[in-house]
Each structure stands twice: as C-alpha cells, then as structure tokens.
Amino acid sequence: MKYLKLGVMQTLVIERKKDFGAFLRAAEDTAGEETVLLPKKQVPAGAEKGTAVEVFLYKDSSDRLIATTRRPLLTVGEVGKLEIREITKIGAFLDMGLERDVLLPFRERIGELKPGISVLVALYVDKSERIAATMRVYRHLKVAEGIAKEQTVRGTVYELSNPGVYVAVEDKYFGLIPRAEAYGNFSVGQEITARVIRIREDGKLDLSPRRRAFEQMDDDAELLLKKLSAAGGELPFHDRSEPAEIEAAFGLSKSAFKRALGKLLKAGKVVKTQQGIQLKS
The missing domain is CATH 2.40.50.140 (Nucleic acid-binding proteins)
Structure with a gap:
C-alpha cells in the first residue's frame, strides 16, 4: 500500500x-x-x-x-495492555476496542495466557499484511523522557533473563532491574514500582525495586522481626551466612541483611546465638 x-x-x-x-x-x-x-x-x-x-x-x-472512525486501544508501534478474549489453537485473541479482535500468535507470547487477563503487548504488521500483537515489546519501547535519577516510577515486567528483570517503565520506556538488584520474586506481567538508580547514555533506565539503603533499612529490619516471630523466635542465620541462603530466606542481599541485623542488635531487639539470631526476651 x-x-x-x-x-x-x-x-x-x-x-x-x-x-x-x-x-x-x-x-x-x-x-x-x-x-x-x-x-x-x-x-x-x-x-x-x-x-x-x-x-x-x-x-x-x-x-x-x-x-x-473508532480509535483502537493501541495502534501499530504502540505498547500497552490488552485483555485476552479467548485462546485458540493459533494463539490468543485480544480486545483492541474494535469490531475485530487482534491475534497474539503463540510464538509471540511470553509465559502462560488465560482469558480475562490483560497482557502487555505491542502491535505490528505481520508478513501477511495483518495487524498482530507481540509480548516481545523490547524493540517497541522508547528511551526515557522527563525521568530523573532516584525518581520512583511504575512499570510492567515483560521478560526475565540473565541480565536481570526487563521492565516497561510507564509501559513505554526501556527499563532493567540488574541481577544485583533483582532480589525477590518477579513474574511476566507483574506491575511494580521501582527507583531509577541510573540513566544510561542511551536513555535506558537501570532500576531497583528497593529504596535507598538508609530508607530501606527500617523495612528490612521489620521483615527480619516478622520472620523470627513466625519461626518461633530463632533463625539459623548470621552475618557469616552465605548470600544465596540469605536471598532465598529473606529476599535480601547480604549487605541489606547485615544492615537490618545491625539495627536490631543495636536496638536490643535480637541477640546472636551459636546457631544464628534470636529474639530478645
């Protein structure tokens, strides 16, 4: 055409x-x-x-x-969330706000699909000259505009990989939670809030789901207290525990764990034992 x-x-x-x-x-x-x-x-x-x-x-x-004359929910090249109407043998059909739904081919999906849920997609024109949807939105995202370092932003997780957790910031900008910052569990489609820790020269954003260390420490200390209470007042962890063990148990880095533990020790709320840490009676 x-x-x-x-x-x-x-x-x-x-x-x-x-x-x-x-x-x-x-x-x-x-x-x-x-x-x-x-x-x-x-x-x-x-x-x-x-x-x-x-x-x-x-x-x-x-x-x-x-x-x-109806304006669709998305146009070609745009990124946004569309609801799954039905799933067929060839893919999922999404509501794009028109008389006809748009196809999300199975080869373009990431993760499991269920009718009724909304998925983050971009629209494109396929080889047969039809409009289609893809969950592989990376190439459709833009560089950041009007976003500053340390700003808190909203985003949607769209891919999990070795470099970290890929996030569509405000559903339109490139964002990445590096592996060193990706503590906790993430899933494709999850909506998160994160802190901008770096704006790269190419305009892409590095993110952290955690606040700055001195702001996060209170929350981490509260988490340790809740874990201790749920475990009967004692846990087999200390400042020499392996980082992987700490992350699996608390979703924290070792440095964050040590800061929180230090705060509780200083406040006299916990004590060290030969086995780990214990609530102070």
Whole structure:
C-alpha cells in the first residue's frame, strides 16, 4: 500500500459515496488509485465527497481492508495492555476496542495466557499484511523522557533473563532491574514500582525495586522481626551466612541483611546465638 497505512490513525478524504458507505483515499492520491471502504454506519453525518475523515485501517474477517472512525486501544508501534478474549489453537485473541479482535500468535507470547487477563503487548504488521500483537515489546519501547535519577516510577515486567528483570517503565520506556538488584520474586506481567538508580547514555533506565539503603533499612529490619516471630523466635542465620541462603530466606542481599541485623542488635531487639539470631526476651 503506497498511500493507505494499516494499523494507524490517518486522515483520508471521501472519494465517492455509495448506499453501503463511502470510499476514502489519501489526499495526495489525487487519482484515487487506492481506496478503502468506510461502512455507512461510520460515515459522519453530512459528509460529502472531499470531506476529510480521521480513520483507522485494519482487515476484516474476510481479509479485506476496511476503515473505522473508532480509535483502537493501541495502534501499530504502540505498547500497552490488552485483555485476552479467548485462546485458540493459533494463539490468543485480544480486545483492541474494535469490531475485530487482534491475534497474539503463540510464538509471540511470553509465559502462560488465560482469558480475562490483560497482557502487555505491542502491535505490528505481520508478513501477511495483518495487524498482530507481540509480548516481545523490547524493540517497541522508547528511551526515557522527563525521568530523573532516584525518581520512583511504575512499570510492567515483560521478560526475565540473565541480565536481570526487563521492565516497561510507564509501559513505554526501556527499563532493567540488574541481577544485583533483582532480589525477590518477579513474574511476566507483574506491575511494580521501582527507583531509577541510573540513566544510561542511551536513555535506558537501570532500576531497583528497593529504596535507598538508609530508607530501606527500617523495612528490612521489620521483615527480619516478622520472620523470627513466625519461626518461633530463632533463625539459623548470621552475618557469616552465605548470600544465596540469605536471598532465598529473606529476599535480601547480604549487605541489606547485615544492615537490618545491625539495627536490631543495636536496638536490643535480637541477640546472636551459636546457631544464628534470636529474639530478645
């Protein structure tokens, strides 16, 4: 298609009207080489030949190009959450706010899919010239704009890998929780709040789900107290415990554990034992 653009909002003009609707063309296509049907129910009242109309182009169930004045929930290249309507043998169909749902092929999914849940996706035009959805949103995200270091941001986890936890910040910017900061459990689709710890030269963001050390220490100390209480007042951990053991038990780095433990020891709330730590009676 030279003039008509699939999957985006564009302004076209009415080339001719019929009983069943109006055929639209791009303003620069003066010869009317490419036209698309806008069904009668979508034609604005009083519109005539030459009237400009903003429309979205997609393909109907018969694979015919069609226009609608309805604005979809997402356009091609945008990232956002869409609800799963149903799951079939070829993939999941998502509600994009139009008469026709959009397909998320199984090869483009990450994790398990269930009807009724919303998933973070980007829309693209596939090889067969149809609009489709993908959960592999990395290449569709943008560099950060208007975000500062130490700012708290919202994001959606979209991939877990060796470098860390990939997050779509505000569902549109590149974000990564490096492995060194990725304490706790994360899952694809999880919504989180995080702190910006670094803005890279390329505009991508490094994140931490934890506050700065001196701010986080109180919460970590409270966590240790709750764990001790739930365990009957004693735990087999101390400042010489292995980092992996500490992370598995508390979801904390060893340094964060030691800071929290030091705070509790100084406050006289716990004592060290030969086996670990114990609530002070």
